Amino acid sequence: MTYDIIIIGGGASGLAAGCAAAETGADVLIIEKNHVPGRKILSTGAGKCNFSNFQVSPEHYHPQNPAFLNQTFKALPPAEIAAFFSNLGLLYTRGEHGRLFPRSMKAQDVVNVLVNRLGALGATLLTLTEVLTIKKESNSFLVETVKVAPKWEKKAPAGGKNIYRAGRVILAAGGATYPQIGGSLKGYDLLESFGHSVTAPRPAIAPLKTKEKIVRELDGVRLEALVRLTDGKDKLAETTGELLFTGYGISGPAALDLSRSAVEALAEGPVFAEADFFMDFPAQKFEALLFERVKSFSGRPFSHFACGLLNEKILRAAAELAGIAWQGTLPGVDKISKFGERLKCFRLEITGATGFEDAMVTVGGCALTGIDPSTFASKKVKGLYVTGELLDIDGDSGGYNLHLAWTSGILAGRDAGRGNSV
Ligand SMILES: Cc1cc2nc3c(=O)[nH]c(=O)nc-3n(C[C@H](O)[C@H](O)[C@H](O)COP(=O)(O)OP(=O)(O)OC[C@H]3O[C@@H](n4cnc5c(N)ncnc54)[C@H](O)[C@@H]3O)c2cc1C
Incomplete structure (x- = not known):
């Protein structure tokens, strides 16, 4: 029940963070409430997954914050995301307006290469488990979870509640869009429980x-x-x-x-x-x-x-x-x-x-003033990281949102793996 790093959310940024953290040799646990990881990734780009773009630059993100994103893209240049996926074995192809897709045009392959890598690195992926609370106790975090019944099961699952402990926590719980496949406001509540200010979440790209x-x-x-x-x-x-x-x-x-x-x-x-x-x-x-x-x-x-x-x-x-x-x-x-x-x-x-049911991204979220742009470490809570759509920054349609999810996940995973923030 004790890990070096716990990642909350097995979506785009959580899976990328898991690969980067486990790469450093850290003992990693990813907790995901759905019965499979990367459920939202499977729905992206109409099932083809427009996972990045050749034209990534701060102008494609809102609200405009070039000071923050220039540092992020200096720490992990945009071209390295395609290289990251190539190294995982994913061939990709370029579509209109610089959009990048897996060559197979199957979002499932994007999820598979990430999950395969996590397995090879010995990371633990726990599905059908929802994080309820996170508390910091001296130098470690206590993560309280509850087992979730799969949608096709009516009765409550056995196992109930558990507590997991880690030195670092990466909050990668995503935004509120598409609640039918995991979107929720829970991540914003967890952020607020640590004193992070949160701009009201709203649907966009709808x-x-x-x-x-x-x-x-x-x-x-x-x-x-x-x-x-x-x-x-x-x-x-x-x-x-x-x-x-x-x-x-x-x-x-x-x-x-x-x-x-x-x-x-x-x-x-x-x-x-x-x-x-x-x-x-x-x-x-x-x-x-x-x-x-x-x-x-x-x-x-x-x-x-x-x-x-x-x-x-x-x-x-x-x-x-x-x-x-x-x-x-x-x-x-x-x-x-x-x-x-x-x-x-x-x-x-x-x-x-x-509304949120049909929108692609959530606007609003964790104020960037509380986040380090090069590592996505919290400036308020040592050992805590915030990635992906939970942040108050969202991209244009065209692969920009997933690009930022991978980027923030990898930077957070690397930093947490090195134990820098502890
Ligand atoms: C239909 C659709 C199409 C899209 N198409 C594209 C596209 O083609 N290109 C693009 O760039 N972007 C696209 N997006 C946006 C992109 O999918 C998101 O921006 C990206 O997935 C955000 O990554 P994330 O890691 O922050 O969140 P997610 O990928 O949503 O992952 C968060 C994960 O956390 C889990 N979770 C949440 N709360 C808890 C909890 N309390 N305990 C345990 N687990 C929890 C969720 O189940 C989820 O799996 C699309 C979005 C939608 C809805």
Whole structure:
């Protein structure tokens, strides 16, 4: 029951911290409440795990704190994260916008290489065990746990409560998003019990809800688009990428990229997302293409004219917005022009973002003033470390959040393993 280091949370930062700490020869225990480690990692990047990015720099993190992150990235340069995974045996590949993925495109492989390494180094991984409290007693920490019943078991598990003791504790309990797979506010309570100040946790990088009912008919449609965020007049932000329609609004990388700007702008007034599904065609060229098509399909139903241009559900929605009957005869050029405008500017009014259940990251958390940027050691409690999403720093969509989880975990694990903070 006594270890050199106890890590609370077997997620991204906890598993990376475990590898780095065990590498120093320390006796490591990782405590995870889920029945498997890295459950959230499995859901990242739609199961493909966008685990890092070639363009990592402080500008991709919020709130902006280059002074803190410059020190972090000096202690562990961004390129070393890809190297860390290569050393674990993971081949990786580069996607759009510098995103890094495992070559197998399977998040499970990211978890497997970490867990394999932990096993090879002799670290102990305890699952279905939840940490309730942590207390510091002279030079060691007492970690109180309770056994958790797996979701498929109704009755309480045998074993009940236990106390584990360690010289150092790494708090890697993650944020509050996706409670269905382990997200909770527990880590913030544990932080506060040690006197760390915590900025109120809020959801971010979340799907957006829209006013228009038409999105219900588009549920499940995915397509590449240039998406502009406007206040109805001026452009507020813009991105390109896959847009996914949901029953209540929009999601997918493009919507998630814009969600932070959308939520901020909503505090000031109305916000619209305008999708251009023909970004490779300037407006005039696109109109010319449609008019040419009108000639070819003269005398035939509108559905024949439209078929093959794009996803049919989008075409039907654009036709409806332009006042064109799908099964009717081909209308005049005015209506065709309107139809084209809808495909170049498919406008939806944003009413808000979804909550912790659907958000990718938690904004807010442990104030960075209480944390050493090179080691992630607490400046308040000797021997305590805080990593990953528990910190009051979150990244853009594109692999930046996992990158910081690995980075903070490795730096904390290395330092704790050397026993520097004790
Ligand atoms: C659907 C989804 C997709 C995402 N996609 C990406 C992506 O592609 N790229 C990217 O960079 N980021 C992505 N993220 C964000 C990224 O997953 C997180 O930022 C990252 O996992 C944070 O790492 P962490 O170690 O802080 O927390 P986590 O990985 O959440 O790990 C924390 C662990 O602690 C455990 N735990 C919590 N409390 C206790 C307790 N009291 N006792 C024991 N165990 C406890 C939890 O069960 C969990 O396993 C995504 C997030 C979601 C929800």
